[in-house]
Amino acid sequence: MDQKHIRNFLIIAHIDHGKSTLADRLLEVTKTVEPRKMREQFLDQMDLERERGITIKMQPVRMKFFDGPKEYVMNLIDTPGHVDFGYEVSRSLAAVEGAILLVDATKGIQAQTVSNAELAMLQGLHIIPVINKIDLPQARTEDISNELAAFLGVPRAFIASVSAKTGEGVGQLLARIPGEIPHPLGKENAPLRALIFDSRYDSYRGVVVYVRVIDGSIKKGERLRFVASGAHGDALEIGVFHPELVPTGSLGAGEIGYIVTGLKDPLLCRVGDTITLSGGAVEALPGYHEPQPVVFASFFPQNADDFPGLADALSKFKLNDAALTFDVTNSDALGRGFRCGFLGTLHMEITLERLRREYGLALVATLPTVKVHAVLKNGKRIVVITPKELPGPEIVEAFYEPWANIEILSVPEDLPAVIRLVQETRAQIDEIKTIASTRVVLKATVPLADIIVDFADRLKSVSRGYASITWEGAGERPGDLVRLDLLVAGEEVEAFSRILPRDRAEFEGRRMVEKLKENLPRQLFAVPIQAAIGGRIVARETLSALRKDVTGYLYGGDYTRKRKLLEKQKRGKKKLKAMGKVNIPQETFLALLKRGE
Numbered sequence: 137m138d139q140k141h142i143r144n145f146l147i148i149a150h151i152d153h154g155k156s157t158l159a160d161r162l163l164e165v166t167k168t169v170e171p172r173k174m175r176e177q178f179l180d181q182m183d184l185e186r187e188r189g190i191t192i193k194m195q196p197v198r199m200k201f202f203d204g205p206k207e208y209v210m211n212l213i214d215t216p217g218h219v220d221f222g223y224e225v226s227r228s229l230a231a232v233e234g235a236i237l238l239v240d241a242t243k244g245i246q247a248q249t250v251s252n253a254e255l256a257m258l259q260g261l262h263i264i265p266v267i268n269k270i271d272l273p274q275a276r277t278e279d280i281s282n283e284l285a286a287f288l289g290v291p292r293a294f295i296a297s298v299s300a301k302t303g304e305g306v307g308q309l310l311a312r313i314p315g316e317i318p319h320p321l322g323k324e325n326a327p328l329r330a331l332i333f334d335s336r337y338d339s340y341r342g343v344v345v346y347v348r349v350i351d352g353s354i355k356k357g358e359r360l361r362f363v364a365s366g367a368h369g370d371a372l373e374i375g376v377f378h379p380e381l382v383p384t385g386s387l388g389a390g391e392i393g394y395i396v397t398g399l400k401d402p403l404l405c406r407v408g409d410t411i412t413l414s415g416g417a418v419e420a421l422p423g424y425h426e427p428q429p430v431v432f433a434s435f436f437p438q439n440a441d442d443f444p445g446l447a448d449a450l451s452k453f454k455l456n457d458a459a460l461t462f463d464v465t466n467s468d469a470l471g472r473g474f475r476c477g478f479l480g481t482l483h484m485e486i487t488l489e490r491l492r493r494e495y496g497l498a499l500v501a502t503l504p505t506v507k508v509h510a511v512l513k514n515g516k517r518i519v520v521i522t523p524k525e526l527p528g529p530e531i532v533e534a535f536y537e538p539w540a541n542i543e544i545l546s547v548p549e550d551l552p553a554v555i556r557l558v559q560e561t562r563a564q565i566d567e568i569k570t571i572a573s574t575r576v577v578l579k580a581t582v583p584l585a586d587i588i589v590d591f592a593d594r595l596k597s598v599s600r601g602y603a604s605i606t607w608e609g610a611g612e613r614p615g616d617l618v619r620l621d622l623l624v625a626g627e628e629v630e631a632f633s634r635i636l637p638r639d640r641a642e643f644e645g646r647r648m649v650e651k652l653k654e655n656l657p658r659q660l661f662a663v664p665i666q667a668a669i670g671g672r673i674v675a676r677e678t679l680s681a682l683r684k685d686v687t688g689y690l691y692g693g694d695y696t697r698k699r700k701l702l703e704k705q706k707r708g709k710k711k712l713k714a715m716g717k718v719n720i721p722q723e724t725f726l727a728l729l730k731r732g733e
């Protein structure tokens with residue numbers, strides 16, 4: 137196909153600004169999908185996405201557009217809409233020449249708008265700025281258009297306005313694409329280089345990779361080589377997205393489509409890798425790396441019989457989610473489960489929610505943690521993920537914990553509250569600047585551990601839902617870390633142990649002890665609840681005994697009878713106490729491990 141007639145683009149937007157809805161309208165206007173087949177958010181496939189309105193993955197689509205006699209092929213691909221998938225966003229951006237930057241007319245520019253727009257500009261993409269939801273009565277189309285124009289440094293007239301819901305303005309927007317977004321400039325006769333920007337696992341056909349052919353071309357039956365992983369496969373089928381997969385037998389420079397590889401292991405064909413023909417020597421496309429999990433949490437089935445079901449579900453998720461990791465773990469209190477690694481907390485929440493919904497699993501999830509490194513006095517370097525693995529201070533030279541660069545976007549009125557929230561963490565504020573006169577960006581560097589538990593929720597609540605955050609990894613720095621344990625009746629409850637900065641551990645210990653006291657049912661004997669840092673008790677509460685009136689039925693009479701009964705009760709309690717076991721009910725675990733409290 138002549139590259140001059142191809143336009144490749146994506147839509148970048150903050151969550152909920154209407155990306156999927158606009159994609160649906162584009163399908164309709166270009167008659168890519170028959171009207172009778174059209175249902176709301178055609179390109180969003182999973183129920184969970186539909187319900188929560190978060191697109192986990194949107195199907196790419198190839199549309200035809202006629203400008204008079206000229207016919208164009210337009211490929212629209214997805215950008216994962218959330219902060220945890222920064223790497224995948226960057227690979228999607230590398231697969232196209234242009235972007236529609238979509239901003240909600242009731243909300244204005246938000247953190248993800250800024251960070252994705254900056255990434256798109258860095259990649260040299262042509263940006264078409266668009267205000268969406270102009271049909272809403274509370275739309276501030278004029279103000280937000282001015283804001284967006286100022287932010288991008290473009291004339292106001294350049295900003296399109298649409299309603300992805302009613303379709304208003306969508307036709308005009310589409311008509312701008314051929315003239316504004318440049319066509320691909322691949323070397324048609326060079327050796328094949330195709331960029332993997334996404335993939336799906338098909339249980340019958342193995343891994344199906346979604347590619348942008350940069351240079352050269354590929355035909356069905358040719359032998360493939362994956363440059364970074366070194367794997368080989370075969371192009372069993374090649375085709376394009378309508379949006380369902382339609383075989384074409386070949387793909388040329390500038391085109392976007394799919395290749396059925398026959399490979400069974402998704403880890404051999406990762407996003408960002410370059411595909412070439414076997415035997416050919418080409419340089420890999422820039423930007424490839426393997427995303428590493430940075431946030432960890434353990435999932436335990438509430439019912440032990442669900443363990444195999446959980447194992448099965450996680451293995452299935454892994455096929456389409458190379459960044460997810462999991463290993464079997466055991467807890468005295470919670471039984472067998474999995475310690476899982478994620479790209480961030482949203483990635484974790486989505487996974488948890490899908491396990492609950494799609495597999496009907498009732499799960500207990502521990503508080504998320506980060507990966508810490510300990511350099512020992514003997515020079516060894518070890519990885520610590522769970523508190524149990526944290527070595528004692530006597531053998532440790534230094535701990536290193538991950539840090540993040542964060543960017544919080546808010547409106548000037550909310551800035552003081554945002555600053556207060558940031559100051560509750562160990563963050564260093566690097567910069568506060570106003571953009572487009574109505575928004576403030578706060579840039580800070582912060583230990584990742586300080587923002588993974590409930591920071592995003594609290595940010596929303598201090599800013600009436602307006603402020604938003606994006607983050608990226610910023611390497612490791614030394615940290616003074618300790619292990620905080622909770623003891624119930626003198627016994628450590630592993631599920632409650634945490635790794636914390638020393639100067640916060642005591643406060644947190646007191647808080648957890650109080651909370652545990654509130655949530656633990658009373659026993660027949662008094663139960664001490666303690667918090668300990670490295671074996672030293674730093675907080676203590678006593679849950680008083682449940683008093684059972686064993687003498688109530690006695691009416692008057694000899695006091696010795698009453699005393700005898702009380703003595704018997706005392707002995708019984710002593711025996712119970714000697715056994716020392718307090719059964720902590722699952723509700724108590726849930727209450728303490730629940731985040732956002």
Ligand code: GTP
Nearest residue numbers: 151152154155156157189190191217269299300301
């Ligand atoms: P993520 O994939 O989570 O980033 O969301 P999204 O950007 O794909 O947003 P989506 O298309 O799911 O739209 C979010 C909500 O806004 C949905 O309830 C849509 O129905 C609604 N919406 C989208 N566009 C418009 C519009 O133009 N007008 C109105 N009134 N509502 C809209």
